[in-house]
Amino acid sequence: MTAKPFHVAIVGGGITGLALAISLHKRGVSFTIYEQAAAFGEIGAGVGMHANAVRAMKICDEGLLAGFERVATRNAWASKKDVWFDVLDGTSTEPANIPEKLAPLFILTGHEDGHAACHRARFLEEMVPLLPAGSAQFGKRLVSVTGVEEDGGNPLTLVFEDGTTAQADAVLGCDGIKSRTRAVLVAALNKVDNKDNAIIDKAKPTYSHKFVYRGLIPMVDAVAVLGEERSANAMLWMGPDRHALTFPVNHGQTLNLVAFVTTPEPWPSQDAQQLTLPATRDDALRDFAGFGPNVLGLLGKAAPQMDRWALFDLAEHPLPQFYKGRLCLVGDAAHASTPHHGAGAGMCIEDVAVLAELMGTLKSKEELPIAFAAFDASRRGRDQWLVASSRRSADLYEWRARGRDFAGIADEVRARQAYIWNIDLDKSIARAKEDLTRRLALAMPAAAAPNKSVPFPPDIDFHLRWR
Ligand SMILES: Cc1cc2nc3c(=O)[nH]c(=O)nc-3n(C[C@H](O)[C@H](O)[C@H](O)COP(=O)(O)OP(=O)(O)OC[C@H]3O[C@@H](n4cnc5c(N)ncnc54)[C@H](O)[C@@H]3O)c2cc1C
Incomplete structure (x- = not known):
């Protein structure tokens, strides 16, 4: 792979930042990861991945997928291979260890690989060796980015809390739910200083x-x-x-x-x-x-x-755009969600697959904002749907949305999960690439490019609760 004529900064070394770094490395894009912590690290908890996330890992990088498979655990029983969850009445006094006494209310199936879960820290340990040596800097807490509003080829400047600065042709904000790059983006979109709290508050989770x-x-x-x-x-x-x-x-x-x-x-x-x-x-x-x-x-x-x-x-504060110029947000920084679909990290990895595939086709740094516009158009609808749908799902599980209508709950949960599981990511990437080609051919300035969200399936979108 020929090296690309630009260098990008990845802010944040969580699942999104590391998956993105690995995927860009494979496509000849040079990068530096700036992580606020003293080392890469994840919390001591599990994370589940749906089949769509596992398919996305394969597009990102075969090594990423292999690393995940080394630490992944699926349902142990052959009869449960395609099951996401057996759904049970948690209030029942029947003993779970005598299955015939406590039958499931319903079973969520349809997932070709069952439910794959891993310890977060083990997954991170698999990812780190896939990074090129010296590609990460630690103790770098981003405070601001300057140059976002400027057109032209000048590099963006990242300013860190320790007083140091760094330059890059683009900044990819992978800094999670408490994202600083989101504040920078919202300030730039609103043409205000990034210390304007009234505007920045509108971008907060x-x-x-x-x-x-x-x-x-x-x-x-x-x-x-x-x-x-x-x-x-x-x-x-x-x-x-x-x-x-x-x-x-x-x-x-x-x-x-x-x-x-x-x-x-x-x-x-x-x-x-x-x-x-x-x-x-x-x-x-x-x-x-x-x-x-x-x-x-x-x-x-x-x-x-x-x-x-x-x-x-971010259900109450969905971003109007995931990018501005050469600053682009990816993963939780762009669309932090509650975890009720068990799909937040999976969406981050889908984001990474699409963005890396788009950036892998670029020939110059001037094309970066146009790739980010195509990324935004491809991903924002699906990502923000997840955020809203996740809230709804919890209300279904907790008998708040449809009471104890278990058949209705089962139908609705299945429809929502199917939308997550059944994405044809190859087709989605092919469409995003066509969109990028069209935008490049028009040499359309990114700010003027129309950003249409991916339409939701008709049986899903009536549940959306935008404010
Ligand atoms: C309770 C719970 C359960 C979940 N379970 C699942 C699940 O089963 N399946 C699933 O798919 N998803 C799940 N999720 C969602 C998933 O955890 C997230 O979507 C995912 O971890 C987001 O990864 P990220 O890399 O985008 O952000 P993060 O993991 O938050 O990483 C952000 C990184 O950026 C760094 N950073 C932050 N600010 C700065 C700064 N200013 N400068 C430099 N570095 C910075 C941080 O130190 C961190 O390393 C769950 C979430 C929760 C809360």
């Missing part, structure tokens, strides 16, 4: 009034509560105003427990700067008091100290 307890439970303890079948395979436990997910990670040695709570109370930190607060296992047991012995028994096996994680998202 808001609290979904849901928080979550997360725990990793040794499989032997999980089996003691749930039995073999319900521990070795993915389960979703529904209940009023709460739900919990359980699925195996670490090649079946550990059960990942994610327990969601809806609350009218505000989160103490309204600007999403503090997403976790200390909590205890007893807090979790109190919050799930209406649930049966299966979920309560599992919570009882969690560590005594359990953090409480707030679920913020």
